[in-house]
Amino acid sequence: MKALLFISLYGLSAFWVSGDLNYDAAQRAELKAAYKLTLAFPELNFDMPVELTSANDDKDLIYLVEQKGRIMVYPNRRDVGEATVFLDIVRKVDSGGEKGLLGLAFHPDYKRNGYFYLNYTRSSPLQTIISRFKVSDNEPLRADPKSEEILLTYAQPYSNHNGGKIAFGKDGYLYISAGDGGSGGDPRNNGQDRKEFLGKILRIDVNKPLGNKKYSIPPDNPFRGNKAGYREEIYAYGLRNVWRFNFDYETEQLWAGDVGQNELEEIDIIEKGGNYGWRIMEAEDCFRMESCNQDGLILPLWSYRQGSATGKSVTGGYVCRDRSLPGLYGKYVYGDYVSGNIWALTYSGKRAVKNELIARLSDGLSSFGEDSRKNLYVLAYSSGKVYRLEPND
Ligand SMILES: [Ca+2]
Numbered sequence: 001m002k003a004l005l006f007i008s009l010y011g012l013s014a015f016w017v018s019g020d021l022n023y024d025a026a027q028r029a030e031l032k033a034a035y036k037l038t039l040a041f042p043e044l045n046f047d048m049p050v051e052l053t054s055a056n057d058d059k060d061l062i063y064l065v066e067q068k069g070r071i072m073v074y075p076n077r078r079d080v081g082e083a084t085v086f087l088d089i090v091r092k093v094d095s096g097g098e099k100g101l102l103g104l105a106f107h108p109d110y111k112r113n114g115y116f117y118l119n120y121t122r123s124s125p126l127q128t129i130i131s132r133f134k135v136s137d138n139e140p141l142r143a144d145p146k147s148e149e150i151l152l153t154y155a156q157p158y159s160n161h162n163g164g165k166i167a168f169g170k171d172g173y174l175y176i177s178a179g180d181g182g183s184g185g186d187p188r189n190n191g192q193d194r195k196e197f198l199g200k201i202l203r204i205d206v207n208k209p210l211g212n213k214k215y216s217i218p219p220d221n222p223f224r225g226n227k228a229g230y231r232e233e234i235y236a237y238g239l240r241n242v243w244r245f246n247f248d249y250e251t252e253q254l255w256a257g258d259v260g261q262n263e264l265e266e267i268d269i270i271e272k273g274g275n276y277g278w279r280i281m282e283a284e285d286c287f288r289m290e291s292c293n294q295d296g297l298i299l300p301l302w303s304y305r306q307g308s309a310t311g312k313s314v315t316g317g318y319v320c321r322d323r324s325l326p327g328l329y330g331k332y333v334y335g336d337y338v339s340g341n342i343w344a345l346t347y348s349g350k351r352a353v354k355n356e357l358i359a360r361l362s363d364g365l366s367s368f369g370e371d372s373r374k375n376l377y378v379l380a381y382s383s384g385k386v387y388r389l390e391p392n393d
């Protein structure tokens with residue numbers, strides 16, 4: 001018998017999983033997890049949290065993004081009793097399924113300029129908006145809702161696969177994940193079409209507006225100045241739906257989880273100008289046998305086959321730099337939205353050495369987060385809770 005288990009945030013709107021719930025419960029009980037998940041802020045509850053970050057200033061505050069279009073802020077203390085609204089753009093945002101306010105990044109010089117950047121979807125027509133907002137002049141815990149400057153928009157042909165992550169690199173440039181636009185199987189071949197923003201990681205310089213644009217193209221972007229009509233904003237391509245990527249600030253490597261179609265979930269280290277294969281390939285498998293030319297494609301650092309024990313939608317995480325977790329330090333901690341599995345991947349150079357299942361979250365692993373001290377957090381989408389990992393001894 002099949003049971004409808006989940007309405008997927010990242011896959012198609014719903015899917016069926018073989019096996020019954022009892023089997024799944026038994027599997028969960030069997031796991032002698034090396035780590036347990038403990039509530040990071042027991043008094044706080046959020047509405048569909050999708051991102052947790054800090055502002056690169058000397059205030060130890062946490063900013064938490066709710067998918068419908070709110071950013072909450074609170075002091076980084078376990079006993080904190082209340083979070084307040086930093087920004088509310090619920091009325092601007094088209095949310096639900098994979099749409100919504102999906103990403104937040106503070107300017108590296110936020111302390112001085114008060115700028116932060118959002119990645120969200122808007123309707124009529126459905127599109128992704130990359131915009132800048134500013135904190136209020138006289139209220140440091142409140143953004144100015146009227147301060148929006150739109151930097152970049154691109155149409156979303158389908159409601160799913162909107163990417164969502166946005167982050168600054170150490171190079172000071174803003175990196176943006178644009179999913180392949182949606183449906184299934186990338187019907188328009190956006191991943192391989194360098195004339196499109198979709199199916200890419202983009203990189204722009206927000207500090208140097210140029211001409212009629214509120215940003216410029218970094219001098220070493222791979223397709224800058226090309227004559228083929230390729231988008232100069234492209235940093236890497238051939239990506240299906242990188243829901244979450246993050247930088248390891250110690251190595252400056254960009255780690256991404258690229259959500260798969262029906263077979264494989266993958267982890268990539270993203271390199272400038274790299275072609276990560278979609279829709280020619282789904283991770284290491286040929287997706288289209290009739291045209292599976294693998295020349296020049298970068299295969300994943302790691303992948304796992306979809307299944308009830310593994311999962312169906314990778315949630316990219318962080319190379320752990322959390323000093324309270326010495327056993328995980330330097331490993332790539334990531335998970336799966338559907339199964340709730342959390343793994344730690346040990347790697348050497350660009351080769352995976354070991355992949356350990358370390359914990360399991362039962363209520364929708366939407367994202368990992370990091371505070372200003374690089375402490376690692378786990379966000380539970382359906383319960384609205386924020387967790388930390390703790391050794392289970
Ligand atoms: Ca879409």
Ligand SMILES: [Ca+2]
Pocket residue numbers: 238258266276277278281282283298299300
């Ligand atoms: Ca790939």
